[in-house]
Amino acid sequence: MxxxxxxxxxxxxxxxxxxxxxxxxxxxxxxxxxxxxxxxxxxxxxxxxxxxxxxxxxxxxxxxxxxxxxxxxxxxxxxxxxxxxxxxxxxxxxxxxxxxxxxxxxxxxxxxxxxxxxxxxxxxxxxxxxxxxxxxxxxxxxxxxxxxxxxxxxxxxxxxxxxxxxxxxxxxxxxxxxxxxGQTPCQLLKEPHPVRLSAENAARRVARLDTYSPDVFENLHQLKSFFVEGISDGVPLVQAVVPKNQAHSFITQGSPDVLVTVSANGLLGTHGWLPYDKNISNYFSFTKDPTVTNAKAQRVLSGPFAPGAELSARTLTVSPDGKLLFSGGHWDNSLRVTALSKGKVVGHIARHIDVVTCLALDLCGIYLISGSRDTTCMVWRVLQQGGFSSNLAPKPVQVLYGHDAEVTCVAINTELDMAVSGSQDGTIIVHTIRRGQFMTSIRPPCESSLPATVANLAVGPEGQIVVQTTVAGRGVGQAGRGLSPWDAPCGQDRASQ
Known part of the structure; x- marks a missing residue:
C-alpha cells in the first residue's frame, strides 16, 4: 500500500x-x-x-x-x-x-x-x-x-x-x-525556523556591538596616519603584506603580527606589526626587523632574475601563515620557495619552459597558481607539516592551456573551483582547479584600437572578476588604463551596473 x-x-x-x-x-x-x-x-x-x-x-x-x-x-x-x-x-x-x-x-x-x-x-x-x-x-x-x-x-x-x-x-x-x-533533502529542523531580521533591525543589532570592523570609506575623517622607520634606505618596496592566518598561541595572544616586506633589491624583512586593539593603550606599533640593517644577518632573495621579469608584487606571494615566500621571475624558469625565518630556499621547481611571470595563492593557502611566458598556467598544492606551510609539491596538480601570449596575471579561488588567468593580448581564461577544464574566455572592452594587456585581476567571493587593463604603445603619462567588473560564470561585462 x-x-x-x-x-x-x-x-x-x-x-x-x-x-x-x-x-x-x-x-x-x-x-x-x-x-x-x-x-x-x-x-x-x-x-x-x-x-x-x-x-x-x-x-x-x-x-x-x-x-x-x-x-x-x-x-x-x-x-x-x-x-x-x-x-x-x-x-x-x-x-x-x-x-x-x-x-x-x-x-x-x-x-x-x-x-x-x-x-x-x-x-x-x-x-x-x-x-x-x-x-x-x-x-x-x-x-x-x-x-x-x-x-x-x-x-x-x-x-x-x-x-x-x-x-x-x-x-x-x-x-x-x-x-x-527527485529526492527530498534530509530534514534538518523539527521546529519552526525563526524569521530573518529586517535590514533595519540587523543594523540596530550591529550598532550595539563593538566587534565589527568599521567601513573605512564611511570613516575617512577618523583615519590617523602613522610614520614608521625606513626599511631599506633609497630602495623601494615591491611587496608589503601582513599574512592573514598567522598562528598565535594562548601565551602570545595579543603579540604583534608579522609584516613581510621585499625590497626591489631582494632584501627580505619580517617586522613586528600591531594594528588597532581597543584593549591596548598603545594600539599601533611597528618594530623594524633588525636583520635588514645588519649586513651579516641580511636575508636576500636569491637571483638573478630574467630580463623584463624584475621583482614585483605579481611574481611574489606569501603563504597565509607567514612561513613561506613563493617567487617567480628567475632566470632558469624556476618557481622558488623561501623559508622566511631563515631566508633559505627550501624549494626549487622548474616545470615551466619559460620565465614564471606571475603567482597567486588561494585564500586558505592550499593551492598556488603560476603563469608563465610559455603561455601556460600551473596549479600547485602547498604542502603542510605540523599545521604550517612547508613547501610545494614537486609536480603540478594541473597544467592549464589556452593562451596565445605571455600570461601576465593570475588568481585562484578554491571554494568556487576557479583558476583565472590574464595574458598580454588581453584575453582572460577561466579553468576549473580540480579537473583543469576550460570554462570560458573573456575579452574586456577596450575603447582603443591598440592591444590591451591584462595588468591585474582579482576574483570575488561570488565569482566576480575585476580586471585592470593597460593599453601599450602610448607615451609616458598617456598609457590607457581600464577597470572592468565581470561575472565569471558567464563572462559578461558588469560595468553598466
Missing amino acids: IDKFHYGTHYSNAAGVMHYMIRTEPFTTLHIQLQSGRFDCSDRQFHSVPAAWQARMENPVDVKELIPEFFYFTDFLENQNGFDLGCLQMSNDKVSDVVLPKWATSPEDFIHKHRKALESEHVSPHRHEWIDLIFGYKQRGPAAVEALNVFYYCTYEGAVDLDAIADETQRKALEGIISNF
Whole structure:
C-alpha cells in the first residue's frame, strides 16, 4: 500500500535541471540522451520566463523549483551555441534565447534584479517559510499534510531499504525512480525556523556591538596616519603584506603580527606589526626587523632574475601563515620557495619552459597558481607539516592551456573551483582547479584600437572578476588604463551596473 501524497512530481530532480539548462553543456547532451537522441518538443522546452511562470501558476502538478542559476548565471538564458531547438506550434516562432519578462532589459539585468528581489525586504521576512517546507518541520508528518507538502514516498530519506530488496529488477526500478524522480533533502529542523531580521533591525543589532570592523570609506575623517622607520634606505618596496592566518598561541595572544616586506633589491624583512586593539593603550606599533640593517644577518632573495621579469608584487606571494615566500621571475624558469625565518630556499621547481611571470595563492593557502611566458598556467598544492606551510609539491596538480601570449596575471579561488588567468593580448581564461577544464574566455572592452594587456585581476567571493587593463604603445603619462567588473560564470561585462 503506497502512502498518500499530494504531488506525483518533485520540485527538484535531474530532468528539471536539464529543462532549465538545456542551452548549456553538458546539460544539452544529457537532455538529448533523456529524450532518446533528440530535443524535446519546443513547446515543452524552457523558452520563456513569462510562459514558465504562467505554467507553474496554472498547473498544480508542475512544482519545479527555481535552480540556483536563476540568481547568478546568465549563460543558461542565451543560446550561445546556436542549438536548433525548433519552433513553437502556435506562433511558429523559432526557439533560441529565453524570452525575458518586460521588466528585464537583458539577461544580466534579469539576474541582477532577480537576486535583488531575493534579498529584498519583501522576500526576506518570508524566507523561513520556504525553509520550513524544504528542510524543516513542515517536510514530514501532520504539519506537511496541513501545508499540502507531501510527495511520493520514494523521495524521502530512509523510506526504502534498497539492500533489503532481493529482486534485482525491482531494486533497479526503485533506484531509477529515486535517481530520476527527485529526492527530498534530509530534514534538518523539527521546529519552526525563526524569521530573518529586517535590514533595519540587523543594523540596530550591529550598532550595539563593538566587534565589527568599521567601513573605512564611511570613516575617512577618523583615519590617523602613522610614520614608521625606513626599511631599506633609497630602495623601494615591491611587496608589503601582513599574512592573514598567522598562528598565535594562548601565551602570545595579543603579540604583534608579522609584516613581510621585499625590497626591489631582494632584501627580505619580517617586522613586528600591531594594528588597532581597543584593549591596548598603545594600539599601533611597528618594530623594524633588525636583520635588514645588519649586513651579516641580511636575508636576500636569491637571483638573478630574467630580463623584463624584475621583482614585483605579481611574481611574489606569501603563504597565509607567514612561513613561506613563493617567487617567480628567475632566470632558469624556476618557481622558488623561501623559508622566511631563515631566508633559505627550501624549494626549487622548474616545470615551466619559460620565465614564471606571475603567482597567486588561494585564500586558505592550499593551492598556488603560476603563469608563465610559455603561455601556460600551473596549479600547485602547498604542502603542510605540523599545521604550517612547508613547501610545494614537486609536480603540478594541473597544467592549464589556452593562451596565445605571455600570461601576465593570475588568481585562484578554491571554494568556487576557479583558476583565472590574464595574458598580454588581453584575453582572460577561466579553468576549473580540480579537473583543469576550460570554462570560458573573456575579452574586456577596450575603447582603443591598440592591444590591451591584462595588468591585474582579482576574483570575488561570488565569482566576480575585476580586471585592470593597460593599453601599450602610448607615451609616458598617456598609457590607457581600464577597470572592468565581470561575472565569471558567464563572462559578461558588469560595468553598466
